[in-house]
Amino acid sequence: MLRHSTSLFDKAYLSDLFIYFFHIFILQFIRVMEDSSTTNGEDWISRLPDSLLCHIFSFLSPKEAVGTSILSKRWENLWTLSPVFIFVIPLRLTGNYMNKVNCFIDYVNRVLAHRDGFAIEKCNLSCYTLHASAHLYSWTCAAIACMVLELTIESELFRVGQLPWCLLTCKTLVDLKIHGRFVLNFPTFICLPTLKFLYLNSVIYGDDASMQKLFSSCPVLEDLVIKRHDWDGVGIMNISVPSLKRSIFSLSLRSIGNYEYKVVINTPNLEYLEIDDYMYEDYSVNSTPSLVEACIQGTCVFGLLDGISQVKLLALSGDAMQSLHNIVPILPTFHNLTHLKLGIDDNVGWELLPNILQTSPNLKVLTLSRDL
């Protein structure tokens, strides 16, 4: 559109420049006018009831919703009716760090106070700074008071934190993610009647009974993800959840002291299982007739295979194959196994492959790959 020109003051160049910018202006103007059709110049949108505006905010991103706060006094706090709150304090803040952290804390306090019991659909509290994470307790209380459905709490990992008891008796939570060294054992009654999805990373359970109690208090739980990297009080993991359909365990802690280490899985409706475990060797898995897919990495296979023998798609890492070879187990028959995937590395227990193939009468596809 713009012709090349040697001089900025060339008439043709200036004329082109003018046409270019005029084009841009016209396009913007049309954009505004297209939406601006006749209303007698009335500000009708500000006259809509709060509940309708709340509904409209659910179609905006959090950033767009907050952006409306500057429109007029009526709009200043309307955006706090938005049902989704994502508060993520960035890991690296430039400039005056403490000032920005305090600003963030004030901001979250204001928003949650303003919410005043109005339902929140989704709330994400991610604070990786020591100073801000101290407030997670009260912010969680506020979110629970607003009948939150989906809650994520993330904190740094070098500090032990507390969460309120009301979190574990919340009647509205459907999706809960906790990442951080939070102590989750409460001696009192706990119940999460609507919880379907639970993600726990680095949480401190306190003892075996606490962990078992936590999962038994979720009557409709379908998805469970447990990641344990540091000591959290649990030796025997007891997962007895009749409603569970999918579960993922990632366990990379070193065993310490005089604890009994065992994993007991009692999930008769399980459909998907993923285990990445270099710690436990003793598994007791009750039969899982609905299991479709399983992915096993680590040295944990003893006792596990018997419980998952109905699986259709199985993936085993090289380490898993090697540890199988070491214990020379009697393999169950994998009646339904049609797809088998094996991870290849230097250590893979090739020796066991013929045995596995023999016990899989209906195998159709065998895949060998570098990583699982």
Place this chain on the structure above:
Amino acid sequence: MALELKSSDNKIFEVEELVAVQSETIKSLVEDGCADNVIPLPNVDSKTLELVLDWCKNHVDMKLDEEKLKEYEDKFIEVDQAVLYDLLLAANYLNIKDLLNRACQKVADMLKGKTPEQIRETLNIVNDFSPEEEEEIRKENLWAFEE
């Protein structure tokens, strides 16, 4: 079975029950047995009610044809702001979920991708902040979304 609905300007509309019960409000009246006589709708004028009933009828007729329905919905919602305002309030009062969502989506689209000045212009919103107040809000709220 046919129901009779009366708009705020006293116009009577005769509609199939199947069409009318897309409004949760009317549905509960029918279920409570209060729909034998004419159902008054004092919050909806005839012009808007006609549009709403057209939406409901088409949603019954085109229920199985998703593509055709989407085409209809997109065309339906291309209305000027005055009509949109009436549709929003009517859909809210009559509790017609899909119409309410579509209308709210349309309003949300008007707010997206525009600067505050452009939004004010499009929707005739008067900026009643003093420059100091405006600066303060900009500092307080937009901070969180800087990075």
